[in-house]
């Protein structure tokens with residue numbers, strides 16, 4: 241299995257390489273791809289050195305799978321070229337997510353939709369992935385009517401420059417700015433650009449991607465996405481209104497048995513999910529499970545996951561694993 245990692249030197253690309261190594265992904269050849277300035281440098285994978293190559297060289301090597309994390313424009317330009325060469329592309333950017341001809345996949349939710357014809361597959365937005373992993377088993381049992389979500393997102397979601405801004409501010413030194421305001425000791429109710437309707441693009445991603453992944457446009461979703469000065473992962477406060485009544489103990493049992501979920505919910509002993517505990521893990525952590533006492537059929541949850549792993553790299557690698565397992569590549 242020849243695998244290209246496009247954007248191999250970026251934050252998510254680096255994590256994808258780490259996840260491929262950790263999960264002993266069955267690759268016979270690794271093709272790291274990055275911008276021209278990195279071509280010729282080497283990355284180490286499983287103790288072996290691999291030269292970083294250009295996009296054209298990688299396409300010419302005809303990989304079986306290409307894991308992309310190189311931005312939307314790069315993906316729009318080059319993913320079709322890999323497809324033409326017979327490669328299956330799994331793309332982390334938002335470029336293809338809402339394309340009606342492209343599958344938007346979270347393996348625990350809708351991997352069954354994949355077929356051998358899907359040669360460009362979209363990886364959802366990190367804040368959407370961790371939420372739908374939890375929504376899916378509850379929707380199957382109780383049918384979700386509406387979701388209200390507020391997120392508390394790590395600066396790692398923005399990238400290296402944002403991490404540098406936070407660390408510089410904590411040290412009291414100046415440096416490059418990823419945000420319009422200080423992020424240390426602050427929160428920014430602003431992720432990505434503002435839209436006509438007053439939502440941000442990040443918020444509308446959560447709305448639109450959730451309906452597509454769940455294959456149910458009847459689910460009403462509203463979101464407020466917020467940037468906070470943490471590193472380990474994204475946190476979300478989620479309120480779910482169901483069509484049907486539910487039993488709290490049964491909800492907990494369903495979540496404890498659901499794929500990809502770890503329930504951490506023992507407030508008597510101060511046990512609840514936190515980004516510092518989710519960091520570098522691949523599961524979605526759920527806690528603070530409780531009835532919404534203001535509504536007969538509503539539930540409150542707290543959901544945390546490492547946005548660079550399950551929110552991006554691990555989800556993409558899990559899609560690739562599924563394709564191999566089902567002989568779709």
Ligand code: 2RA
Pocket residue numbers: 365366367393394396397398431442547
């Ligand atoms: C963020 N979800 O956290 C977006 C993109 N990674 O900034």
